Amino acid sequence: NAGVMQNPRHLVRRRGQEARLRCSPMKGHSHVYWYRQLPEEGLKFMVYLQKENIIDESGMPKERFSAEFPKEGPSILRIQQVVRGDSAAYFCASSPQWTGELFFGEGSRLTVL
């Protein structure tokens, strides 16, 4: 039973390029969450999605960041025109309908040169 799958695990981009991070939730999970962890800091909530709907994007930066969870395929976190401050580990988590437990992936580590 595969866990939450994230790819790529490591991504290097130059300033101004786009970064796309993908997340496949656990089988049977319809809720997806994205978190960001800056170096030496705790995880910060970014966005909560269900299939084809953004439920809570209160943690998303207002510009350059977007997320989707289409009917088919993985959830995508997209960062346009990356800057050095976007360098971080981005974690995806999933859950079935409301539960006390989130299942996290191993993260995608973005480095912006």
Place this chain on the structure above:
Amino acid sequence: DAKTTQPNSMESNEEEPVHLPCNHSTISGTDYIHWYRQLPSQGPEYVIHGLTSNVNNRMASLAIAEDRKSSTLILHRATLRDAAVYYCILRDSADRGSTLGRLYFGRGTQLTVWP
């Protein structure tokens, strides 16, 4: 958002019990106490959660004070693999809508286990 207080770091020897404290003096009646841990270079991992009564599972035990203003995560026999950052998080059981999944992780407690 910072509703819990944890020590920055703790140390233990292998095979000894570890008691990780967490203060949450402003906890509300509907807040569950959740613990996650994050091993180096990995995503967080759920450990345990509880509301009022003490809880046990294969990973750990959770002891909750009678007034619920503090709790303690207990690892009965620490192993090297338990070295991680441990996060104590409050989650409102009334959350069913848009705030679901919005966990506040804070800085946590860095546990070092010595062989």
